[in-house]
Amino acid sequence: MTVLEITLVLLAVVSVGLVGVLVTVLTPPLVTVVAMATMCLGLVVGVPTGFWYHVILYRVVSPKVRLPRRWWMSPSVLHIHLTDVERRRINLWYRLGGVGFVLSVAGGLAAIAGLLLGARS
Numbered sequence: 001m002t003v004l005e006i007t008l009v010l011l012a013v014v015s016v017g018l019v020g021v022l023v024t025v026l027t028p029p030l031v032t033v034v035a036m037a038t039m040c041l042g043l044v045v046g047v048p049t050g051f052w053y054h055v056i057l058y059r060v061v062s063p064k065v066r067l068p069r070r071w072w073m074s075p076s077v078l079h080i081h082l083t084d085v086e087r088r089r090i091n092l093w094y095r096l097g098g099v100g101f102v103l104s105v106a107g108g109l110a111a112i113a114g115l116l117l118g119a120r121s
């Protein structure tokens with residue numbers, strides 16, 4: 001699991017660095033459009049896969065333990081209740097949801113930066 005977290009952090013750092021380079025090379029309106037496309041791609045990937053991850057996790061864990069009222073806010077703590085087979089079953093959805101989240105956040109931040117740079121020009 002730490003490899004996933006390290007990968008997500010590296011993706012976020014690379015995305016922010018890439019946005020910094022793109023801002024100096026590309027025009028602010030183009031940066032904004034590309035960033036919003038990235039954000040939309042992240043939402044298209046992240047929302048359905050994240051939803052399905054939560055559904056599968058609920059179906060697997062709820063018969064074993066009583067879920068906290070807001071279990072969906074931090075579902076990764078429930079992974080300790082999974083067997084290896086169950087963990088493999090949700091791992092793809094967990095990772096794809098994380099990638100979608102990172103793309104959404106990075107795209108949103110880049111879009112904000114593009115809009116701010118465009119307003120400054």
